[in-house]
């Protein structure tokens with residue numbers, strides 16, 4: 659296998675970018691980071707949607723945070739348990755990738771986007787979505803160490819950034835002890851790298 663020649667086009671305050679950077683760091687892969695928002699012409703060439711993150715690895719171009727996780731796991735960590743090959747394990751991980759792009763994106767991530775970046779959305783709806791998904795996740799984690807297996811998988815990496823930084827959007831994690839314990843387990847993984855913190859708004 660050729661040496662990795664990896665560039666991550668992202669934004670350091672983006673949780674989508676962070677999940678890609680976190681996984682690169684957990685795998686110990688060398689990479690360059692290029693800040694690409696507001697969308698640069700290079701970013702638009704690599705991803706016509708104009709969104710970060712995009713990962714390039716030599717000639718390979720992979721837009722989308724979850725696609726990047728899948729690419730890195732399959733290319734550089736096959737058999738490492740991040741992306742199980744068995745049908746039940748694979749489906750369990752995919753379920754959480756969907757939740758990361760669905761309820762986590764439209765709940766805690768959007769609540770943070772409203773505060774940190776001034777995005778406009780209906781606060782009540784966004785916070786109701788956050789409560790629903792965090793309540794579900796907390797119950798799910800009550801008797802589990804990780805979301806989709808008895809070890810960390812892409813499910814945990816995809817969900818971590820926006821859940822851990824939910825308080826920056828005014829979504830407290832105080833009611834969710836199992837989630838807080840899970841966050842501690844992710845942050846204890848060798849190679850963990852944090853997303854820069856933004857101020858937590860007063861109640």
Ligand SMILES: N[C@@H](CCC(=O)N[C@@H](CS)C(=O)NCC(=O)O)C(=O)O
Nearest residue numbers: 672673674708709710711722723724
């Ligand atoms: N489905 C995409 C969503 C990425 C996304 O929403 N990126 C935001 C930053 S957090 C972005 O690039 N926004 C700029 C834009 O949409 O113009 C992924 O998972 O990578």
